[in-house]
Amino acid sequence: DVKVTQSSRYLVKRTGEKVFLECVQDMDHENMFWYRQDPGLGLRLIYFSYDVKMKEKGDIPEGYSVSREKKERFSLILESASTNQTSMYLCASSLPSESSYEQYFGPGTRLTVT
Amino acid sequence: AQTVTQSQPEMSVQEAETVTLSCTYDTSENNYYLFWYKQPPSRQMILVIRQEAYKQQNATENRFSVNFQKAAKSFSLKISDSQLGDTAMYFCAFISYNNNDMRFGAGTRLTVKP
Numbered sequence: 367d368v369k370v371t372q373s374s375r376y377l378v379k380r381t382g383e384k385v386f387l388e389c390v391q392d393m394d395h396e397n398m399f400w401y402r403q404d405p406g407l408g409l410r411l412i413y414f415s416y417d418v419k420m421k422e423k424g425d426i427p428e429g430y431s432v433s434r435e436k437k438e439r440f441s442l443i444l445e446s447a448s449t450n451q452t453s454m455y456l457c458a459s460s461l462p463s464e465s466s467y468e469q470y471f472g473p474g475t476r477l478t479v480t
Numbered sequence: 481a482q483t484v485t486q487s488q489p490e491m492s493v494q495e496a497e498t499v500t501l502s503c504t505y506d507t508s509e510n511n512y513y514l515f516w517y518k519q520p521p522s523r524q525m526i527l528v529i530r531q532e533a534y535k536q537q538n539a540t541e542n543r544f545s546v547n548f549q550k551a552a553k554s555f556s557l558k559i560s561d562s563q564l565g566d567t568a569m570y571f572c573a574f575i576s577y578n579n580n581d582m583r584f585g586a587g588t589r590l591t592v593k594p
Contacts, residue, residue: 397580406489408571409584416580424581456525460580467513467575469582471525 369393370472372457378478385444387475389457396462398440399469400424400432403454412455415440416462447479482507484574486585493562494593500547501557501588503572511577514548514555519569519587528570531555562592 373388391398397416401409411424413432421432429451433441440459444451454476458469483506493499505514512533519525531539531548538546543563547556559566572585 399580399582401584406586408484408486408586411581414580422580467582468515468527468530471517473524 370457370459370470372455372472372475374475375473376476376478378480379444379447380480381448383444383447383479385447385477385479387442387444387455387457387477389440389442389459389472390438391440391457391459391470392438393459393470394437395459395470396437397460397469398434399458399460400430400440400442401456401458402426403456403474409456412442447477449479451477452479453477482509482574482576482583484572484583484585486570486572486588488588489586490589490591492591492593493559495562495564497562498558498560499562499590501559501570501572501590503555503557503585505553505555505572505574505583507553507574507576509576509578513575513577514546515573515575515582516544516546516555516557517571517573517584518566519571520565521568525571529557559590564592564594566590567592 370391399414400412415434431443457472460469514531516528518528529541543560569587575582
């Protein structure tokens with residue numbers, strides 16, 4: 367079974383802090399994604415990566431950055447957390463588009479910024 | 481740009497009955513996949529069913545089936561013999577062959593009542 371894990375289920379941070387959300391997948395997937403999930407808005411793509419050290423902006427990249435130094439790990443960074451970044455963050459991975467389009471999700475990190 | 485619309489924010493159904501969740505999408509692409517994902521309370525999002533646009537036959541997975549109407553750009557999910565474990569958020573999603581960018585609807589919260 368594909369396993370996607372995220373470093374924390376719940377996180378509380380203060381405004382202005384630098385926040386790291388980690389995601390690890392164990393199936394050698396090329397593609398990895400970070401989404402933000404908010405009620406009534408569904409999932410919105412923040413960033414994705416199709417290879418080590420490669421990244422592409424999604425729909426809402428402002429205020430976020432990412433890092434992919436190893437194939438299995440994709441990190442989301444909030445350089446200076448703000449209250450409007452309080453949300454559920456979901457990580458996902460998938461094989462290359464030519465092989466499959468199914469995305470496998472982690473359990474999510476519920477981040478609260480106070 | 482592709483968009484996915486789920487017009488039912490919440491639905492409920494009695495155990496053992498049938499329920500249909502609606503989804504429409506907008507795209508100019510001809511080759512794409514459609515998905516229904518399930519997110520149980522406090523648990524990981526998992527794939528329920530997928531449909532390739534070039535296939536005319538509707539996909540089925542046990543109690544789950546879809547009604548795919550390509551011309552109408554409609555992709556509804558039917559759950560037969562509803563079970564308490566079907567209680568979850570359901571997301572409709574779209575991805576075209578040309579990119580990695582999966583688009584999600586806002587979700588439908590389904591409650592199965594005993």
